Amino acid sequence: MDFGVASGVAGFVSLLIQIASGINKLRDILKNAEQAPAELEQLLSDLVFLQHLMEGAKGLSRDPALEHCEATCSLLVQGLERLYQKLLMDCEKVKGPKMMKTLLAFRHWKKDVEDLLRNIQAAKINLILLTSHRTSQCLSEMMLVNQLHITSAQVSIPATRTDSAVSPTPLDASSRQSPGSFAPAISSRDIVALRPKARGNCLSRSCSCSCHRTQKTSRRFWALEYTHPTVFRRTCDSPSCNTSKYGGTFRIALSQLGVRWAAAIQFYILAESGKFSMRPCFEMERIVPYTSPGFELLWKCAQDLIGVEEAKRGLIELERTDPSFHTHVNPDGKSYIEELLRYTWWGFEKQFQLLELFMQEFKMSKGTERPGFLSLCAKWIGEGPHIDLLETLFTLGFDATVADTQNWPEVSSPNWRSEGMTPDPFFLEYISMLCKDNQGFAGLTPLHEAIVSGSPDSIRKLAPRFDINGRNFLGQTPLHFAVVNHLHLEVFLEFNPDLDAPDNYGNTPLMYAAAENQEESAMMLLDAGADVYAEESRYNRTFIEYGALRDHWKLVLNCLSRIESLMGKKVAENWAEHATLLFHVQYPNTLNNRNVTFRQFLVKCPDVNFFYDNLRTKSQENTLLHSASSRSDLDALLDNGFKLISHRNSTGRHPLIEAADRAVPRLVEGLLDNGADIALKDHWHRTALHHALARLEKVSYEAIYEAIDTILILVTHGADLLSRDNCRCPCSPEGCLLGVELMHTVHQIRGHVHFPAWALEWVCLVYESRGTDGAKTAIASLLRRTKHKEMGMTHICCRRHPPFPWGPSFVSGGPSCIPDDDIDDILDEESEFIEILEKEMTQTTVQKYELLFDEWVRHIKSSLAVLCKEAVKYDKKVENDENGKKAR
Incomplete structure (x- = not known):
């Protein structure tokens, strides 16, 4: 027998003829055999497919890519010849029908068959890439290429599979330099990454163009999704869209009526090129209530009412006992998996x-x-x-x-x-x-x-x-x-x-x-x-x-x-x-973990004495120093020529007020050392010490020491301890005195009792700095506010509500005050109360300092006693409610 093939290759057409002849000879051998190995059947099938590919490529113009395919096919021809020689040797050893039976025991030429199969796969891949590139049909053929590669991975015989990987045939240098060849870009190793081609119909691939957009409205037990009328008036924004879809879906759950089913009604009109079609649909789906055991377990686990292990045990038991567990959906149509991932839990x-x-x-x-x-x-x-x-x-x-x-x-x-x-x-x-x-x-x-x-x-x-x-x-x-x-x-x-x-x-x-x-x-x-x-x-x-x-x-x-x-x-x-403002103002370095510094941005600015508007605080004409958060920021600005140390913005706040309000003692000290005006007030006539004292009731416990240090630095540098703002409230007719921001009596806030410790500390500090006269003025101011509150009078000043210890500092734009017209009306309505308050304060202020202090302490004790009575009443009410629940 002779396959009629030669090791020398005269051309692509000659190779095609030789492979066709070899296919016929191999087919005759398999026909005469009683039983042939599956590997030879696979070999024949692959050769027939390869012949088909070569028929399609024989008319292509000659170039390095075609020469590469010829070289691959030539290796295949040589492999066929080696296989034939081994078959011929077996023919000489065994004559007659016995010879055909030896095909079943092909261990001597099994490796040759495997090598041939791999060479055929490489030849098919190269031919497909070549013809795809030439005919501009690359995308449609990649799916076939991927299938071929997967097939080649399955061809190897499991019983004889080895660990050594067979390297794909590399492309020669000439083909890698060819601009017209696909081979350099995609090697046979890369074929595994190719995916099947996406479906052409844009409905099946969920097109994102404008003509497929819908609107949805829903409630707990029903949902409506529909095409908005505006879609009909505009052109599609995607050139690849080939199908339009108009209509809607209405879904309603009948569980409120005791029926564990949901009905869905759909009607869509599909418009394709030269064709219209209608798609009506009616579906019924079995549902379970929102409160069914499975969904309830998910909700309890999300709310930390049960642990994840308890939830898993419950779900495992439900899955074991309920045959329909896998198909459960709630009235909204959501499955267990969808409900589980609907939002992120705190413990995801x-x-x-x-x-x-x-x-x-x-x-x-x-x-x-x-x-x-x-x-x-x-x-x-x-x-x-x-x-x-x-x-x-x-x-x-x-x-x-x-x-x-x-x-x-x-x-x-x-x-x-x-x-x-x-x-x-x-x-x-x-x-x-x-x-x-x-x-x-x-x-x-x-x-x-x-x-x-x-x-x-x-x-x-x-x-x-x-x-x-x-x-x-x-x-x-x-x-x-x-x-x-x-x-x-x-x-x-x-x-x-x-x-x-x-x-x-x-x-x-x-x-x-x-x-x-x-x-x-x-x-x-x-x-x-x-x-x-x-x-x-x-x-x-x-x-x-x-x-x-x-x-x-x-x-x-x-x-x-x-x-x-x-x-x-x-x-x-x-x-x-702009970048400096972003670095310094909008995204301040609160964690001090950046790999660049404020100074590096300043050196790129032509002049650091520029102004900006702060949208967060609604203030204009701020300088970079207004947002300084450390002494190093101040030093960097001064080193780069900053001069506006006491500049006031549109709200009258200057850098010293900002630093005091943020309770940064080293920055406050640095500003004062460099000439900041400690007596300079904002538009509400408040000094830096006003803001520092207000900070005491608002900072966290960790930052309390910084607030205290800031106050002491301001006092040491000569801040006026009896300065007043421009308030018109009867509680402070001459203006709110320093310290009124502090709690002046016992308060209950969200169930917690707060004692006016800072007010007592402030009075002691005033006493040490300004003597009994100053301390008497401070206590009189606190007593007047206490009496004002006891009489139920209206606060028309900036401090209308007691400050919260955990609350933020007042915004830089200042507190929102009552309009002047409203203030005049309130003062007229409460004129009688104001006269009474003035008489009481006239009698109070003539007393000595010690008596004033004792009176203030008595007010504190009485307010504490009232709170204690209210707490007892509240405890009794809670106890009665619990006893009532137990009785029921």
Whole structure:
């Protein structure tokens, strides 16, 4: 027998003829054999398929890629010849029918068959890539390539499988240099990463275009989702959309009527090119109540009413005893898994444990197949570990095919628990994980995917063939994804993409680079001409603000230097002032853990004596010293020429008041040492000591020592202890005296009794500094406020309510006072009470200091006695309520 093949290859057509002849000979051998090994059957089938591929490629023009395919086929021909020689040797040893039976024991030529199968797979892959590239049908053929690769992995015989991996045939140097060949970009090792082609119908792949968007309204037991009428009046914003869908769905749960079923009515009209179709649907689904045992266990575990182990035991018992447990949904249509992941618990580790129980031990998947499930999981961003959740789902077998992109959460939102610390704020890593096993996920193009997981060569191959500014469902272009890999970005910039392409929220690639702390990418984009003034559409943030928000200050600082080299010193100085305000005012360094300093930003500013408006405190004409939080900030400003030590902003507050209000003793001392005016008042005639004393009742217990030190420093430097503000309230007709911010009597706040200890301390301090006359004035002021309260008179001053020990300091804009017209009306209405108060105070103030002090103490004791009586009444009421419950 002779296969009619030769080791020398004359050309592609000659190889095709020789392989065809060999197929016929091999078919004759198998036909005459009583029983042939399955491996030979597989070999014949693969050879027939290879012949079909070679028929399709024989008319292609000759180039290095075709020569590479010829070389692969030549190796195959040589392998066929070696196999034939071994078969021929067996024919000579055994004659007649016995010879055919020896095919069953082919251990001598088994390795040759395996080598041939691998060579056939390599030849098929190369031919498919070649023809796909030539006919512009690469995407439709990649699915077949992937199937071939999977088949080749299954071809090896389990009984003889070895640990050594067979390396794919490498491409020769000439083919790697060819610009027309696909082989350099995709090696046979990379084929395993290729995914099946996404479905062409945009309904099946959950298109995110405008004509598929719906609105939803719902209550506890019903929901309506419908196409909004405005969809009919606008053009679709996606050129790839090929099907429109109009209609709605109404779902109602009948559990309130005692019927454990939910009804869903759907009616949609589908419009495709040249065709319309209607899809009515009526479904009934069995439901369980919201309070059913399974959902109740989840709720109790979420509220920490039971532990996760107790919840697991209860669910295991339900799964064992209830055959329909796996199909349970509540009246809202949510399964156990959907309800479990509906929001992030405080202890989200418990959710992961229960998720593993449902999907791994119970083998449940109900709810995960819905398009809305993935967006439900994505909403964990900003509240919990959304990436960890996705990885866990993949580990448990979750298959993310489509997503309800309409309900996808927005990117980088200040509504998150901590926007500055949330990883992956733009879903770049999240989407990259999804597209690995789902080609074309949510509008991703092959170019997107090459940027995400390909190589620089694959980017060069695909960029000329696809829209370099194509957008996914979030409006992200390939350039947005490229910023996280500066090597890919460098290659992609060669094709001149839109550097300032915005996503759906107006974020440009430069903003992505700043937020992701990709300094090299940010520099490349700046060098390429990206717009540094671009603002996103929600909060008007620039790329500098994204870097500041995410605490990437080194990137911000280096970008300032690059802007100076590219755009000039004047532009860089404007940005430096803006970045300095971000560093110092908007995102202060409260943790003292930054790798750059305030001083480094100041040296880039042309003049540190500039003003800014503080939107948080609603004040204008603030200086950098108004927001200083340490002595080092003051030193840095002074070293860079700061001169506005006692400048007052639009509310009259100057840096010394701000430092005293924040209780920073070393900063207060530094300001006083450098000439700050200690007697300078704000628009309400309050000095720094006013604000420092008010701080005593508001700071936490940890910061109490700083507040005390601040007060002592101000007193030591000569602060007026009897200064008054411009209050008109009858409690302090000449103005509120220093110390009235402190509690002057016993108060009960949220069940806690607070004693006026700080007021007593203040009176002692005044006595030590100003003698009995000063202390008498202070006590008289406190007594007047006490009598004012006992008479039930209206406070028209800034201190209308008792301060809370845990409350924040008064805002920099000052307390909101009653309008003057209302004040005059109140004073007229309470004129009689005011006269009585004046007479009592006239009699009180003529007393000696000791008698005044004793009277104040008696008022404190009487207020304490009243609170004690109220506490006894409250305790008796609680006791009676408990006894009543026990009796019932």
